[in-house]
Amino acid sequence: MPDYVLGVPRYANSAPLYHFLEEGNGIVFRYGVPTELNRWLLEGSVDLSLVSSYFYLANAERLRPLPDFSIADLGPVYSVNLFHTRPWQALRRIALTTESATSVRLLQYLLESDSLSPEYTREQGGLELLERYDGVLLIGDRAITTYAGLLQHIPESVHQVPRQFTGPQGSPLWVSDLSMRWYERTRLPFVFAVWATRRSEPPPPEVVRRLRAARSLGLGNLAAVAGTEAQRLGVPERLMQHYLWNFRYHLEAPDRLGLETFARAVGLAYPGDYWDV
Numbered sequence: 001m002p003d004y005v006l007g008v009p010r011y012a013n014s015a016p017l018y019h020f021l022e023e024g025n026g027i028v029f030r031y032g033v034p035t036e037l038n039r040w041l042l043e044g045s046v047d048l049s050l051v052s053s054y055f056y057l058a059n060a061e062r063l064r065p066l067p068d069f070s071i072a073d074l075g076p077v078y079s080v081n082l083f084h085t086r087p088w089q090a091l092r093r094i095a096l097t098t099e100s101a102t103s104v105r106l107l108q109y110l111l112e113s114d115s116l117s118p119e120y121t122r123e124q125g126g127l128e129l130l131e132r133y134d135g136v137l138l139i140g141d142r143a144i145t146t147y148a149g150l151l152q153h154i155p156e157s158v159h160q161v162p163r164q165f166t167g168p169q170g171s172p173l174w175v176s177d178l179s180m181r182w183y184e185r186t187r188l189p190f191v192f193a194v195w196a197t198r199r200s201e202p203p204p205p206e207v208v209r210r211l212r213a214a215r216s217l218g219l220g221n222l223a224a225v226a227g228t229e230a231q232r233l234g235v236p237e238r239l240m241q242h243y244l245w246n247f248r249y250h251l252e253a254p255d256r257l258g259l260e261t262f263a264r265a266v267g268l269a270y271p272g273d274y275w276d277v
């Protein structure tokens with residue numbers, strides 16, 4: 001019996017789901033960024049994986065999600081950020097991380113909704129790209145570490161989290177949190193990713209049981225998970241703990257409504273059928 005291959009994202013935001021998940025006993029991990037995992041799931045080199053919600057919706061005839069796994073947020077996410085040196089309404093050229101599918105489409109939707117149509121270029125990098133672009137979209141670990149690097153201190157209250165900084169040469173640097181902008185527009189959660197298999201291959205119940213057990217342990221020991229990830233990324237533990245606590249990992253009814261609303265917003269059908277497992 002060949003090992004069952006799980007696609008595992010290399011992001012801290014998924015650590016509560018796999019920190020206590022052990023490889024072995026028939027399961028092996030393959031780590032990647034979302035755009036790699038998306039491709040591997042369709043081509044068959046992973047069997048069950050995190051998949052960008054936009055990629056799932058665009059390939060729903062071939063993919064079917066688990067009923068209760070998500071990377072979602074209600075309000076800010078802190079790690080899907082457009083860093084920009086011109087005001088939102090004046091954006092002309094944007095660099096897009098090559099790691100993302102969902103966040104790229106969300107950014108385009110939010111800008112289109114404000115009648116804005118900047119030029120987009122897929123280019124991997126960090127804030128140095130702001131020498132050539134008005135904005136750079138970062139996600140995952142690079143986004144949260146870049147944002148943490150801008151903070152002079154960790155605010156006591158979430159309502160004091162800064163969204164504007166002074167960039168190089170004293171120019172303003174804005175940080176637009178795309179999940180917060182979605183919430184301001186819809187009052188709904190945003191689902192960045194789900195877990196899915198190919199429709200031809202139902203998820204083995206034992207694998208799903210192990211995933212659920214690992215999630216319960218991860219969320220039940222969030223301080224330990226946050227400590228590990230904070231050390232790995234070099235960010236303050238308090239920031240990492242709040243960042244991870246803030247996610248919605250269970251694809252609950254509000255999350256599903258947010259996913260359906262996103263599908264309709266970008267002109268895709270919402271299948272709404274999940275594995276009954």
Ligand SMILES: C=C(O[C@@H]1C=C(C(=O)O)C=C[C@H]1O)C(=O)O
Nearest residue numbers: 052079100101102103139140192
């Ligand atoms: C919350 C995040 O969302 C991620 C964004 C994804 C995408 O844009 O395709 C896919 C997986 C998510 O983990 C993040 O990157 O921090």
